[in-house]
Amino acid sequence: MKKAKKEKRNKRISIAFCSMVYLFLFLPIMVVVANSFNATTSKPYLSWKGFTFDWYIKLWSNSSLLSSFGNTIIIAVASTILSTIIGTLGAVGIYRYKFKGKGIINGLLYIPVVIPEIVIGIALLTIFSNVNIPRGMLTLILSHVSFSVPYVIFNVRARLSGYDKSIEEASMDLGANRVTTFFEITLPVLAPGIAGGALLAFTLSIDDVIISYFVNGQTKTYPLKVMESIKSGVSPDVNALSTLVLIGTILLVFVTQSGILSGKHKKI
Amino acid sequence: MAKRSKHEFKSNTMPAIVTVGPVAILLLFLVVAPLIFVAVMSFCQTDEFYNVVYKFTSVNYGKLISTDYLKIYAQSLLIAFITTVLCVLIGYPFAYIIARTKSKKKQLFYMLVIIPFWTNSLIRIYGWRTFLGSSGWLNKLLMVTHLVNEPVDFLYKTGTTVLGMVYCFIPFMVLPLYTAIEKLDGSLLEASSDLGAKPVKTLFEVILPLTSSGIFSGCIMVFIPCLGYFFVSNILGGGNTDMIGNLIERQFKSANNWPLGAALSIILILVTLILVKIYQKLGGDMDNLGV
Numbered sequence: 001m002k003k004a005k006k007e008k009r010n011k012r013i014s015i016a017f018c019s020m021v022y023l024f025l026f027l028p029i030m031v032v033v034a035n036s037f038n039a040t041t042s043k044p045y046l047s048w049k050g051f052t053f054d055w056y057i058k059l060w061s062n063s064s065l066l067s068s069f070g071n072t073i074i075i076a077v078a079s080t081i082l083s084t085i086i087g088t089l090g091a092v093g094i095y096r097y098k099f100k101g102k103g104i105i106n107g108l109l110y111i112p113v114v115i116p117e118i119v120i121g122i123a124l125l126t127i128f129s130n131v132n133i134p135r136g137m138l139t140l141i142l143s144h145v146s147f148s149v150p151y152v153i154f155n156v157r158a159r160l161s162g163y164d165k166s167i168e169e170a171s172m173d174l175g176a177n178r179v180t181t182f183f184e185i186t187l188p189v190l191a192p193g194i195a196g197g198a199l200l201a202f203t204l205s206i207d208d209v210i211i212s213y214f215v216n217g218q219t220k221t222y223p224l225k226v227m228e229s230i231k232s233g234v235s236p237d238v239n240a241l242s243t244l245v246l247i248g249t250i251l252l253v254f255v256t257q258s259g260i261l262s263g264k265h266k267k268i
Numbered sequence: 269m270a271k272r273s274k275h276e277f278k279s280n281t282m283p284a285i286v287t288v289g290p291v292a293i294l295l296l297f298l299v300v301a302p303l304i305f306v307a308v309m310s311f312c313q314t315d316e317f318y319n320v321v322y323k324f325t326s327v328n329y330g331k332l333i334s335t336d337y338l339k340i341y342a343q344s345l346l347i348a349f350i351t352t353v354l355c356v357l358i359g360y361p362f363a364y365i366i367a368r369t370k371s372k373k374k375q376l377f378y379m380l381v382i383i384p385f386w387t388n389s390l391i392r393i394y395g396w397r398t399f400l401g402s403s404g405w406l407n408k409l410l411m412v413t414h415l416v417n418e419p420v421d422f423l424y425k426t427g428t429t430v431l432g433m434v435y436c437f438i439p440f441m442v443l444p445l446y447t448a449i450e451k452l453d454g455s456l457l458e459a460s461s462d463l464g465a466k467p468v469k470t471l472f473e474v475i476l477p478l479t480s481s482g483i484f485s486g487c488i489m490v491f492i493p494c495l496g497y498f499f500v501s502n503i504l505g506g507g508n509t510d511m512i513g514n515l516i517e518r519q520f521k522s523a524n525n526w527p528l529g530a531a532l533s534i535i536l537i538l539v540t541l542i543l544v545k546i547y548q549k550l551g552g553d554m555d556n557l558g559v
Contacts, residue, residue, distance in 0.1 A: 014365045018377075021362045024435070025384045028395030031405065032387065035398065047403050086290040093287025097280050105288065108295045110554050111303070114488070115540050116496030118513050119533045122520050123302035126309055126530065146298035149291060154555065178283065209390055209499060214520060226390045230503060234394055242391050249386040 029246070036239035044233025055236040056244075062237050068225035069241060075137065075221060076205040079144035084198045086145070087152025092186065094153070095160045109150040120147060121214035128215060135217030143215045144205045151204065152197035159193030199253075303537070310530035318524040328531035337515065341535070344511040347426065347501075348494040351433040355490050356483060358434070359441035363482075364475075367449040378446065381439050393432050393503050397423065400504075424506035432500040437493070441486035444556060448482025449475075485556040488547050492540050512536060 038045065039052040059065070094102060112120055124146070128139050167189075171181040187194075209223045216224055222241075229238055310328055313321045331337070366377040384392065399405050400422040407419040422428060452475065460470040476483075498513035512532060519529030548554070 018362060018365055021358060021438075022380060025381065025438075028392040028399060028435070029384055029387055031395040031399050032391055035395075046398060046401060086294060089287040090291030093284055093291075097284035097287070099281070099284045099288065101292075105292060105295060108299060110544075110557065111299050113557055114492060114544055116493050116513065116536050118496035118498060118516055119306070119536050119540075120299075120302075122516060122526075122529060122533055123306045124298065125520065126526065127297075127302040127305050130305065142298060146294060149294060153291070203386070207385070207389055209388075210496070213517075223388050223390055226388055226394070227499065230390065230394055234391065238391065242387055246387045250383060253386070 032239050033243050033246075035234075036236050036243045038236050038239075040236070043235075045235055046233065055240040059237040059240050064220070065222075065225060065237060065241060068220040069222045069245075071137070071140075071219055072206055072222040075140050075144055076202050078141045079148055079205050080198050080202045082141070083145045083148035083152050083201045084194060087149045087197060087201075088156050088187075088190065088194050090149070091153045091156035091160060092182075092190075095157065096165075109153060112147045113150050117147075117208075117210040118214075121211040124211065125214040135215055136219040139215045139217065140212055140219060140221065143211050144201075144208060147208075147211060148201035148204055151200045152194070155197035155200065156190055156193040159190050163189060306530045306533055306537075309527050310534050312527045312530075314525055314527060320526055325527075328528045331528055332531055332535065340510050340515060341512060343426075343509065344495050344513075347430055347433060347509065347511060348491050350430050351437060351494050352487050352491045354430070354434045355438050355441040355486065359438055359445055359486065360483070363442045363445035364449050367446045368452075368454075381442055381446075385439060389436060390499060390503070393436070393500055396428075396432055396435065397503055400428065423504065424508045426505070426509050429501045429505040429509040429511075432504040433494050433497065436497060436500060437490040440489040440493075444485045444489065445479065445482040448479040452478055481552065481556060484547055484550055484552045488543060488552070488557060492543060495536060495539065 035045070036055055037051050037053070038048055039050040039054065040047060041049075094105060121143075124139070124143050125135075128135055133139055168181055168185055171185045172178070176184065207223065208221075209227060212221050212224055213227065220228070226234065226238060229235060308322075309320060311324050311326065313323050313325045313327070315321050366374065366381075369377065371377070397404075401407070402419040402421065402423075404422075406422065407416075410416045410420065456474055456478070457470060460474045461467070465473070495511060496513040496516070498511065498517045501509045501511050501514055512535065516529050516532045516536070519525045519532065544554075
């Protein structure tokens, strides 16, 4: 009896504690969403002047904000596709073939993961400016590929470690060539790892501030647009866009996650 | 012999080049070369127009030990340390509860940790500034409840920056801990308590040692990037809580002394290398880093 009482009390404490942590995590988001409905029109847009949907309409005429968001999507899509292809090929190659310097490549992959982003950012900036690659879309995409590829490789590699090579040999014995085997056998088995890696690459890319901040030149991404507007006060249409993006990503990720999960069930 | 090496080429060398080649090129040109370049630049000079002149000097390293900078390094390490400790103290019990819950909503609890990170991190940190500002919700609440008569100045303090950092990095602590704690075999905990161990003893002698890998990797994932997150101290610290990341940012974006910024970056690289070495010495697995 006493034990049950104690357990009940512990449970209450656990629930209270976790609620506090979730409140901490979601509090600033609530502020962002609330401010997207703020009727204030004067900088720095901090005091509450009543409820309005205006900013969700005004948003569509803020062309610099929309184009920065467009840039973010273009960069995220391009860098995700590139890093997924390069990373998947690399993971398969490192796992399967013998070559000199494998250990070095494996070690180098951890660098973008552990070194502070600011160091990667300035390092890329110095090299781009020294070899005179004009900074903009291209350098942003290249930079995002460079920090995404290791994550794709780690995800695909996790999938490879439980992979039975003999089905590939069977495929080749039955007359399929190397390329056919790769597309028909290897890729479908690795698909969940590849999808997980791609999702991570996309997420890292759309939220990247620090590295983009150094290699962007004149091109503005959405996070950089936010950074610029922080100096004078973030206008509520930025909050409105953030709110829409949040809703969009929640929907998107729930759809893709359930897709990946059901795909996994079918495979195994 | 020639035939065999030809076969070897077709079955190993060529596919190895095709598959690993792109990664190798990428690592060479976008990771290794830039970092070597930073090291070279840290020994260069600037002319009167702030252009980099490729002439050897060690003057940048001399500047690194000025008292102003030393204060900022100390402040950076302190903020990163407090942030890491708080992330463990809050993140561990939190991860423990959600990893060991028998609730059907476990998946949802896990997702709720990740969802905030789909909103741009800058705007969330700005959300904190709005919340804590003199006309923010917190001050309104305190005034309405008559706890205070005048708005309290929460912003631009070390504590505010720490709050922002904990906010940014707590998932990086929670997620590896969640993985480590979920793997924990429940029967061990039962055995421990059946054999008469008090909960505290079970915690220190069973649970913590078995999940230490998660704690170590979480600490690395929080402490190191924290040193470079200049925008958190910019937005919440307002220049009062500069960290080494802010110093680097300024050299590249406003003061335009790239060689000095490069030398400062070398400090961060060294700190990273040392901490990763310690992590490996403690038995940490590199694959546990990076979510």
